Amino acid sequence: MNKIFNVIMLLTCLFMTACSGHNEPDAITPIHFEQRDYTIMFGKGAVIPFTGGSGVYELTASNPEVLGRFGIEMEAPNHSLYIQPAKTGESYLIIKDVKTEATVTLHFIVEDFYLSFRIYEVDATNTNEFFEVGREIRFIRNEDNTKPVKVVSYQNNTSRPMTVGEGLFNITRSDTNIFTMEFSLHSSMGEDSKLYDYEYTMGGDGEYMRMFDSIFNFGWEKNVASLSSKSQPVKSIEMILTDKNNDCKITCSLLK
Numbered sequence: 001m002n003k004i005f006n007v008i009m010l011l012t013c014l015f016m017t018a019c020s021g022h023n024e025p026d027a028i029t030p031i032h033f034e035q036r037d038y039t040i041m042f043g044k045g046a047v048i049p050f051t052g053g054s055g056v057y058e059l060t061a062s063n064p065e066v067l068g069r070f071g072i073e074m075e076a077p078n079h080s081l082y083i084q085p086a087k088t089g090e091s092y093l094i095i096k097d098v099k100t101e102a103t104v105t106l107h108f109i110v111e112d113f114y115l116s117f118r119i120y121e122v123d124a125t126n127t128n129e130f131f132e133v134g135r136e137i138r139f140i141r142n143e144d145n146t147k148p149v150k151v152v153s154y155q156n157n158t159s160r161p162m163t164v165g166e167g168l169f170n171i172t173r174s175d176t177n178i179f180t181m182e183f184s185l186h187s188s189m190g191e192d193s194k195l196y197d198y199e200y201t202m203g204g205d206g207e208y209m210r211m212f213d214s215i216f217n218f219g220w221e222k223n224v225a226s227l228s229s230k231s232q233p234v235k236s237i238e239m240i241l242t243d244k245n246n247d248c249k250i251t252c253s254l255l256k
Helices: 002-023 207-216
Strands: 037-041 046-049 057-061 069-073 080-084 089-097 102-111 113-123 136-141 148-153 162-173 179-187 196-204 238-243 249-254
Touching (some): 037 046, 113 207, 148 179
Parallel strands (some): 037 102
Antiparallel strands (some): 046 080, 057 089, 089 102, 113 136, 113 249, 162 179
16 A cells, blocks of 8 residues: 555656646746957958847848848857858947847947967067067958058057057068068058158068968969978967068067
C-alpha cells in the first residue's frame, strides 16, 4: 500500500512541475546595445552584437541611402545587427522591439575606408610636428582617390580620436625600386594653416605595400610581388618611414 501511495505522490509532483513550467514562460528582456553611437567604414560595414530582445523587430533608418543594407541576424548564439553602408554620411537607426514595446535609437557615421597605422617608436631627431608616439596615421580611400591623410591623437584609452593634422599623401617609386612616401600636411585648425612637406623612404614588412597597391591603385603588382616579409607567421605588419634628411626612423604598426 505504501509503495502505491509513493508512486501516486511522485506522479502528482511531476505533473505539478510540468504544469508550473508550462504556465510560466521565460521572461523576455528588451533589446539592449552597449552603446548608441557608432562610426563605421564604407566598404567594410559592421556587425554589432546585442543582448535581450523578443525576436520580432521593426527597423527604420532616417537616411537609408547611407545605411544601405541592414537587418538583424537571429541565429543563436550570434544575435547581432549588421550594417552594409551604401555611401558615406550620417543616419539614425530606430529599432522597435515589438513584443516588449521597447525602442532603441542608434546613431551611425559612415566614413571613407582607410588604412590605419599607429606610431609606436621614433628613433633620432624628429622634425615632423605631426608624428609622435601613440598617434595614428589614417590613409583614406575616398571616391575620387585623391589620397587624403589624417593624423589623430588619443588623450587616453577611452577618449574619441582628435585630428591634429590632415592633408594629402602620395607614394613614388624610383627606377631602382625604392619607394618614397610624400606628405603635405597642415594643422587641423583649418585648410588655410601652413602646409608642411615631408619625404620618407619606406621599409619594414612588404605586406603593407600590397595593401596600398590594391586600395589606392598604384599599379605596382609586379614590383611589390617580391617584397613580402619572409617571417612566418607575421604577428604584426610594420611600416618604417625614414626621414630622407636626417635618417630619423618612424616605426608604425598596422591596426586591424
